[in-house]
Amino acid sequence: MNVKPVNKLFNEDLVVINMGLESFADNLKDQGVKVLQMNWKPPAGGNKKIASLLARLGR
Amino acid sequence: MQKILVEKDSYYDSVFLMLINKEVKQFDGVKDAVVSMGTDVNTELLKGMGLFNPEIENSTPNDLIIAVEAETEETADKAIQAAKELLNKKKTQSQEGDEYRPVSLDKAVEILPDANLIVISVPGNYAAREVKKALNKNLHVMLFSDNVSLEDEIELKELAEEKGLLMMGPDCGTAIINGKPLCFANVISSGSIGIVAASGTGLQEVSCSIDKFGSGITQGIGTGGRDLKNSRIGGIMMRMGIAALKNDPETKVIVVISKPPAEDAAKKVIADLKETGKPCVIHFIGLKTEADSGNLHYARSLEETAGMAAALAGGKEYRPEAFTVPENETEKIAARETGKMNSRQKYLRGLYTGGTLADEAMILFESGIGGIYSNNQTNPELVLKDPHVSEGHTIVDLGDDVFTVGRPHPMIDPSTREERIVKEADDPEVAVMLLDIVLGYGSHEDPAGAILKSLSDAKKKAEERDGYLSIITSITGTKGDFQNMEEQKKKLESIGCIVMPSNYQASMLALKIIRKVE
Structure with a gap:
């Protein structure tokens, strides 16, 4: 079982991207973690058909 | 009188909107209110409530209603x-002082090239594609x-396994x-115990107890509840977690926590643990424990899991006993509590x-007296017909989906539980209320204070009926948590609640009292 990247993570400083609930990012900032809050929105403005097409195109 | 406003292309996260919704509902003269995004579920809900118009009909999940x-x-x-003012305030706060917030993951990684972990909490139906992008x-x-x-979970975990990456979840809260x-986790001292858990509050309770026992942890890896329970997933993430902790020189003791696992998955996990050569503590909640063998130790409760791990990590010897509070002390408490109750x-x-x-708590009471009603019961005869109404002995999980439709989890917003306390207080047959108080990041800033008035009113109501309501609690938290554990304890004790050192001991005391009055 390859878990090298996990053990590598254990030896690094945590650097986090937060996609979604903002309070999670605030809590990490509070602990001195470098974190970037995304401005996530439903893909294709929430239009399911177009979103699934985009997903299939790998975007 | 109805008023509906739909704002196109204005996305807010659901937890934030639920909190705004609560504020608007409390407005004087407002009978009902909904502040939400125009998802299918929400528009159906609005239709059912009769709060509907063609604009809502045509709204998208990106439109605010x-x-x-x-x-x-x-x-x-x-x-x-x-409502608009509250939302605007949030928007200005977000824009002020903060860095640019990328919409796409490509951009996010460009801005933060050394990022090594992503926390994803977008609506579930969009989550899988975002996880896939992140793993790639x-x-x-x-x-x-x-x-x-389940299909998405399997696909994502297989991809993570191939890449050697953690994919903790879905539904991984801690x-x-x-x-x-x-997310929902406590400030724990660092030490030499590594945990892999398929249960969020299980991980919280065990890590906090480890801290209370004077030890600490290296890592607390979450897997999501289905990881070991579902044989098709087969514990992929738990096994990866164990492998990583095996290789980690800082980790001297490994702890594994899960709800009852699928048989084949459990076998693989146990073989993996044996192979680590490190002392391991296993707690499969609700499953009969086996005799210890070699480096494998089996625990019967969350607290015992922590106690055994702390002892193995070089801490104080752990004596498997029900109460860390002296036995005659608990007897005294039980006698005092029951002495004031009516028949x-x-x-x-x-x-x-x-x-x-x-x-x-439910498992403990089931083996102690049996016949416990719950929304978490596996025995269909004892599943609550209506989770909002208690029957006989009831233990209700208020974080269950039935309670969180359109409202935040009760750890974030205590009002769901407050309402339930008020309701239970009117039942003259209630002898004991048993409660958990969960501290840490993610949780409410003052969970004890938020329910204090309802608890003290409940006690008063029992007194008015010439009885006495016993309230037994435990606090899942540490001295490092921002809510101030000592203050929380003092608040509960100030109105006569009993605060036990763990959920297990709180449940045991409640059982002792119920046995006396039965």
Whole structure:
């Protein structure tokens, strides 16, 4: 079982991207973690058909 | 009088909107209100409530809906205005002082090229594609979102395994990586115990107890509840977690926590643990424990899991006993509590915010007296017909989906439990209320204070009936948590609640009292 990247993570400083609930990012900032809050929105403005097409195109 | 406002292309996260919704509902003269995004579920909900118009019909999950039913047009207008102001305040706060917020993951990685982990909490139906993108960018993932299909979970975990990356979740509420609490987690001392858990509150209770026993942890890896329970997933993430802890020189003791696992998955996990050569403590909640063998040790409760691990890590010797409080002391408490009750009082009401804590109490009571009603019961005869109404001895998990439709989890917003306490207080047959108070990041800033008045009113009501209501609690938290554990304890004790050192001991004491009045 390859878990090298996990053990590598254990030896690094945590650097986090937060996609979604903002309070999670605030809590990490509070602990001195470098974190970037995304401005996530439903893909294709929430239009399911177009979103699934985009997903299939790998975007 | 109805007023509906739909704002196109204005996305806010659901937890934030639920909190705004609560504020608007409390507005004087407002009969009902909904502040939400135009998802299919929400528009159906609005239709059912009769708060509907063609604009809502045509809304998308990217459109904000504010719908208000009020006594007068003026009140409705004022309520909508107030909601808009709260939302604007948030928008300005977000834009002020902060860095640029990328919309796409590509951009996010460009801005933060050294990012090594992503926390994803977007609505479940969008989550899988975002996780896939993140794994393909070699990011470890904590997936908080629920409502992710089993098929998606398998696909994502197989991809993570191939890449050697963590994919904690879906529905993973708690993790502690490199000493940093993620989502719902506590500030735990660092030490030499590594945990892999398929249960969020289970991980919280065990890590906090380890801290109380004077030890600490290296990592707390979450897997999501289905990881070991579902044989098709087969414990992929738990096995990866164990492998990583095996290789980690800082980790001297490994702890594994899960709800009853699928048989084949459990076998693989146990073989893996044996192979680590490190002392391991296993707690499969609700499953009969086996005799210890070699480096494998089996625990019977969350607290015992922590105690055994702390002892193995070089801490104080752990003596397996029910109470760390002296036996004659608990006897005294039980006698004092029951002495003031009247003859009609006989039932337990466990009102829980943590699912695994509710399970632990339920399992204990099931083996102690049996016949415990719950929304978490596996025995169909004892599943609550209506989760909102208690029957006989009841232990209810208020974090269950039935209670969180359109409202935040009770750990974030204590009002769900507060309402339930008020309801239970009117039942003259209730003898004991058993509660969990969960501290840490993610949780409410003052969980004890928020329910204090309802608890003290409940005690008064029992007194008015010439009885006495016993309230037994435990606090899942540490001295490092921002809520101030000592203050929380003092608040509860100030109105006569009993605060036990763990959920297990709180449940045992409640059982002792119920046995006396039965």
